[in-house]
Amino acid sequence: MTTNKSSKVTIVGSGNWGSAIAKIVGRNTKKLSEFDPTVTMYVYEEMIDGRKLTEIINEQHENVKYLPGIKLPDNVVAEPDLIKACEAADILVFVLPHQFIPKICCMLKGKIKSNAIGLSLIKGFVTSEEKGIQLVSHLIHNLLGIEVAVLMGANIANEVAKEEFCETTIGCKDSTNGLLLKKLVQSENFRVVVVDDCDTVEVCGGLKNIVACAAGFADGLGLGDNTKAAIIRLGMMEMINFVNMFYKNGNVKTFFESCGLADLITTCYGGRNRRCSEIFVKSNKSLDEIEREILNGQKLQGPLAAEEVVFMLEQKGVTQSFPLFCAVQKIFKRIIPPPMLIEMLREHPVHQQGYLELLFERKEKEAEQR
C-alpha cells in the first residue's frame, strides 16, 4: 500500500476507455487531498493530420482520435515517454488493449516505485508458452512486483464519458487500497462497489467479450431477443463454470456485481465486440479489415480472448463443457459456419436436468472442505 498523503496518479493508456476514465480521475484528483492534482496519461504517440496526438490532447484537452467530442480536465497531461510517465507514480491505472501489456510491463520493469499500487481496467487474458493463460493483473504483479487491483463493470466508455449513470466493480484484496481507489474513480454517475474476489471480477471482464461475439453472430444471423437472452444466460453459465474449475476461491455472488451479469448485458447489446461480430457474419471481410474499417484504431478483445481461452480448454480436455466459447473461436477461424453456433448451443450441457444443482453443490462442497 502507498503511504503518500498525496498520491501521484498515472494512467497507462489513452484509448477509448483510458480517455473516459481520465476524465473522472482528473476531476477527482483536482478536488481530493489524497491525490496529487496532476494526472499523467501515457499516450502511445501517433500523428493526426500532421500533429502529434499528445500535443493535441495537451492543447485542446480532447483525445480527438479515441474519444472525440469529450473535453478532458486540463490537469490530465499527455506524455509519450512511458518511463517518464510512470516513474513517479504512486498509483498506476493500466488501461490498454491486453495484447500490448506484456511489452509495456517489460519496459517498466525496475523503473517504477516499488510501493506503487496498480489498478487494471484491462478486459482480457495473456498467454505464454510456459505459463498458459494468465490474468493480466497477475502478469503485471509478477513482472513489476506491485499489488494490482482490478476494475470491471458495465461500462461502455462513450456512455461513461457522457456521464450517463452506471456502476462498476473494483476487486481489491487490501481494504485500505480499495477505498483509496474507489475515491479515485467514483463519481456521481459512476458508482463503485469494492469486493475482495479479484480473480472472479477480472475473469468476468475477460470472458464477457467472448459472449458478446456470440451475441453479435446471432444479430448477424437475424435472430431476435429470445436468442440473445439465451446466449447471455448460457454465456454466464460458462463463465461461472470457468471460475469454478480454474479459480477455486471464486464466489458466485460476484456475478451479480456490475462486472458480471450487468456487463454481459451491456456488452451483448452495445459493445464493439458485438458490433464487429455482426459484420463478420454479414460480410466476407476478415476481422482485421472490420477492425480497421469500423474501429478507427480501437482494438477488439473478444476474438483474441476466445483463441486464448479455447487453447487452454483444449489443453485441459474440457471443451465439451464450454460449447459457446468454442463455437465463437471456431466461427472466427471459419472452421464452422456461423449458423453452427445454434447447433452447438442446442445440446448445451446446461440443458441437462439437474445441471445447476450439480454446479452449485460442487462449489458448496469445495467451500466446506476448505
Ligand SMILES: NC(=O)c1ccc[n+]([C@@H]2O[C@H](COP(=O)([O-])OP(=O)(O)OC[C@H]3O[C@@H](n4cnc5c(N)ncnc54)[C@H](O)[C@@H]3O)[C@@H](O)[C@H]2O)c1
Ligand atoms: N472502450 C470501452 O468501452 C471499454 C470499457 C471497459 C473496458 N474496456 C477495456 O479497456 C482496455 C482498453 O481499451 P480502450 O477502449 O481504452 O482501448 P482502444 O480499443 O481504444 O485501443 C486503442 C489504444 O491502443 C493504443 N495502442 C495502439 N498500438 C499500441 C502499441 N503498439 N502499444 C501500446 N498502445 C498501443 C492506442 O494508442 C490507443 O490508446 C481493453 O481491455 C478493453 O476491453 C474498454
Ligand SMILES: O=P(O)(O)OC[C@H](O)CO
Ligand atoms: O466495446 P466492447 O465490446 O469492448 O465492450 C466495452 C465494455 O467492456 C463494456 O463494459
